[in-house]
Amino acid sequence: MPFEFHAEKLVYGGDALGHHEGRTVLVPRTLPGECLEVEEVRTAKGVVRARPLQILAAAPERVEAPCPHFGRCGGCQYQHFDAERQAVAKREILRETLRRLGRINWDGEIPVHTGQPWNYRNQAEFKVERRANGGISLGFFESESHRVVDVDACPILSPRLNALLNALRAPEWSERLARCREIAMLADDRDNEVMLTLRGTLEQEAKEALARDCLAELQGVVSVVIEEQSSRRLHPAAAKGRAANAFGKPALVYQVGEFRYQVSPGSFFQASRFLLPEFVDAVTREASGSRRTTAQGPHGQLNPDHSLEGSLALDLFAGVGLLTLPLATGFASVIGVEAGARAAADLAANARNHGLANVRAVAQTTYDFLRRFAQASPDIAVLDPSRSGVGARTLNLLAALRPRRIHCVSCSPPTLARDLELLLKRGYLLESVELFDFFPHTYHIEALARLTLIMSALNHTPHRISRAAKGIRIPGATAPENEA
Numbered sequence: 001m002p003f004e005f006h007a008e009k010l011v012y013g014g015d016a017l018g019h020h021e022g023r024t025v026l027v028p029r030t031l032p033g034e035c036l037e038v039e040e041v042r043t044a045k046g047v048v049r050a051r052p053l054q055i056l057a058a059a060p061e062r063v064e065a066p067c068p069h070f071g072r073c074g075g076c077q078y079q080h081f082d083a084e085r086q087a088v089a090k091r092e093i094l095r096e097t098l099r100r101l102g103r104i105n106w107d108g109e110i111p112v113h114t115g116q117p118w119n120y121r122n123q124a125e126f127k128v129e130r131r132a133n134g135g136i137s138l139g140f141f142e143s144e145s146h147r148v149v150d151v152d153a154c155p156i157l158s159p160r161l162n163a164l165l166n167a168l169r170a171p172e173w174s175e176r177l178a179r180c181r182e183i184a185m186l187a188d189d190r191d192n193e194v195m196l197t198l199r200g201t202l203e204q205e206a207k208e209a210l211a212r213d214c215l216a217e218l219q220g221v222v223s224v225v226i227e228e229q230s231s232r233r234l235h236p237a238a239a240k241g242r243a244a245n246a247f248g249k250p251a252l253v254y255q256v257g258e259f260r261y262q263v264s265p266g267s268f269f270q271a272s273r274f275l276l277p278e279f280v281d282a283v284t285r286e287a288s289g290s291r292r293t294t295a296q297g298p299h300g301q302l303n304p305d306h307s308l309e310g311s312l313a314l315d316l317f318a319g320v321g322l323l324t325l326p327l328a329t330g331f332a333s334v335i336g337v338e339a340g341a342r343a344a345a346d347l348a349a350n351a352r353n354h355g356l357a358n359v360r361a362v363a364q365t366t367y368d369f370l371r372r373f374a375q376a377s378p379d380i381a382v383l384d385p386s387r388s389g390v391g392a393r394t395l396n397l398l399a400a401l402r403p404r405r406i407h408c409v410s411c412s413p414p415t416l417a418r419d420l421e422l423l424l425k426r427g428y429l430l431e432s433v434e435l436f437d438f439f440p441h442t443y444h445i446e447a448l449a450r451l452t453l454i455m456s457a458l459n460h461t462p463h464r465i466s467r468a469a470k471g472i473r474i475p476g477a478t479a480p481e482n483e484a
Contacts, residue, residue, distance in 0.1 A: 002053055005038040007031060010089050012097055012413055014077030014443035015049075023048050028143070029071060029080055031059040061085055067155050074143035076156065076441040083117035083440040090445050091435055094413050098433070102417030104424065110433050113282070115274030117440035121157050122191070123271040126165065126183045128200070135174045138165065138183070156441060158273065160191040160220050167218055176210055179203075181229055186263065187220070188254050189273060195223040195252045197265060202226060211247035223248040225265040251346070256280055259325045261350050267343040268319050272438035276322075279436050282448055283382060283407055284326045310379025314403065316366045317385045320346040321359075328356040331379065339365040366390070370397035380405040389415025392422055399426035406451040413445055420449055429454050 007016035007030045016030035025048045027038050035057040038050040055062075065071070065079035078086045091110050098104040129137040129148040139151030152169065153162050164185060168177065177183070180200035187194045196214055211224040227244045244265060251264040256276045263269045270276055311332040315324040318336035320343050328334045328351065336351075336359060338344040344363035351359035362369055366385075381403040383390055389412060390398075398406070399422075406428060410416035420430060428451040436446040 002037050002039045003050075004056070005030075005036050005050065005052075007034045007036070010093060012093050012443065012445070020048070025050055027052055028077060031062055031081060033059045034062070069139075069149055069151055069154075072142050073140050073149045073151065074145075075140050075154070077443045078441045083114065083437075086440060087112045087114050087435070087437045090437060090443075094433070094435055094445055094447055097413035098417045098420065100417075101414050102421040104417065104420055104430065106430065106433055108433070110435055113275055113278055113434065113436045114440075115272070115278075115437070118155050119158050119162075120272050120274050120438075120440065121154075121161070122187045122189075122273040123269075124154070124157055124161050124165075124185050126151075126168075126185075128177060128180045128183060130178050134178075135171075136178055138169055138177075156439075158187050158191045160187045160194060161185050164194060164196075164218060164220065176206075176213075186252055186269065187273075188252055189256065189276075191273070192220060193222045193249075193252060194218075194220045195225065195249075195263075195265065196221050197225040197227060199227045199229040201229065207245055208247070211245070215248045221248070223250070223252060223265070256322065257326070259350070259354060261320050261322065261325075262346050262353070263320055264342045264346050267340065267346050270322065270438070275436055275438055279438075279446075279448075280323060280326055282434055282436075283323055283384075283409060284330070286405070286450065310404075312375065312378045314378050314381040316369075316381060316383050316398075318347055318361075319343050319384070321350045321361075323382055323384065324359060324361075325350060325354060325356060327380075327382065328354075328359045331358070333358050333360070335360045335362060335369075337362045337364060337366050337369045339363070367394045367397065370394060370401070373401065376401055378403040380407065382407045382409070383419075384409040385415075387412045387415065390419045395419060395422050396426070399423060399428070402427075402453060404453050408449045408451070410447050410449070411444065413447060416447055416449065420451075423451055427454050428452065 003020055005020060005025055005027055006018050007027065008018045009032050011017045015026040015028050016032060018025050023046065027036065027050050029052060030036060034055060036055050037053045039053055041049045041051055061081045063081055067076065067079055070076055070079045091112050095106060095110060098106050126138050127141055127148045131137055137148045137150040139149045142149050179202050180198050182199040184197040185194055202210065207226045211226060214221050214224045224247045225244050246265055251262045254261045254263055254269060257280060313327045313331040313334045315327055315334060315336045318324050318338045321336055324334055324336035324347060336347050338347055341363055344361050348361035351361065378401060381398055383406065389410065406423060408416065408419060424430060430449060431452050432450045434448045438444065438446045
């Protein structure tokens with residue numbers, strides 16, 4: 001039964017939240033202040049999810065979505081208002097998530113880094129679905145379903161990836177791609193060269209011919225990877241990492257700032273191309289400096305220019321070394337820890353290629369590494385985990401080492417709030433929070449939180465404590481017995 005819905009605010013995940021008859025209601029593609037007629041889709045844990053039927057009163061900031069697939073395709077959630085307002089909304093969502101889930105009342109500034117809002121994605125994973133007439137649909141999953149929305153162009157993809165998408169939709173490729181379930185693309189920083197990954201159940205004798213034709217006929221494709229994937233629907237984590245055949249260049253090279261990164265098939269790399277140099281600089285700011293120790297002692301300290309001098313940095317969840325290599329220019333020793341064997345091998349190769357003998361690549365989970373690592377008080381630990389976050393077991397091991405600074409990167413505000421809450425309880429002070437709008441027109445948020453060990457903060461930056469700690473109980477301060 002349709003009902004009238006009044007949107008109150010945007011929440012993480014892309015929906016607008018409101019209430020109806022005492023129940024919380026979430027509705028997609030809606031703006032705060034709008035009134036809509038909606039229809040209930042399902043209810044879970046007391047929360048009603050509804051779909052919009054018609055707008056009764058639109059917000060003044062609402063705009064017409066430029067993509068004809070918006071509303072069906074599950075890739076974007078925010079094309080109905082402009083990118084500048086999206087960034088402001090994401091900042092407030094991040095602030096509220098820290099407060100609600102982490103009990104962190106951060107009332108300081110949250111600088112928002114923005115880039116070009118269109119054609120920014122250097123990666124895409126297209127779903128392939130066989131049609132009844134023998135052709136294929138090539139596109140993305142419909143929101144909250146496994147139905148494929150056939151997409152002829154995507155305004156958030158780079159020009160090179162859109163050109164490849166258009167080429168693969170040609171009839172001569174349909175039959176050859178029909179046994180694929182997914183086609184992944186990764187373009188380099190210049191948007192010139194592309195690594196193409198085909199996942200499916202291709203016949204062995206056809207693999208090499210298909211790969212060679214892709215290399216010869218698809219402009220920009222320099223590497224083709226064919227991964228075996230079951231015909232049954234698999235969770236993405238289980239579907240990847242299977243037996244693969246590689247043709248053409250063994251790896252893509254992606255440049256960020258002064259560093260060139262080898263990215264092999266299966267290695268993770270950031271998917272937003274315009275903000276990466278700014279992002280790397282922000283994460284390693286106050287974490288780079290001279291390799292010399294100072295007269296005050298061997299450990300890191302904050303200088304007037306806010307750079308940190310030190311002897312040891314840990315880059316945990318390091319990937320191919322996006323942050324490891326810049327850290328290596330400022331520390332006598334950097335340990336990059338990466339669980340993925342391919343990415344760890346790329347990290348080691350990238351360090352060698354830049355002559356960074358002070359980098360050590362460790363192919364282990366962060367938890368296993370920290371269980372065995374005995375060197376106390378690293379100057380800094382940089383964390384860049386997956387969406388699931390770091391987790392209590394790993395953070396407890398890290399906090400026991402007492403790194404003087406911790407820089408947490410997160411693509412999930414809920415898990416960031418959980419992880420920060422634990423670190424604050426273990427003696428760290430939240431010093432700053434920044435937001436990177438890597439993915440305009442989607443609900444995704446990339447955040448950077450910098451923390452300082454409280455004793456280090458007391459010794460070196462007393463002016464920051466009064467500002468950053470406002471509203472946050474400092475662990476170790478007087479507290480009721482049931483909170484101590």
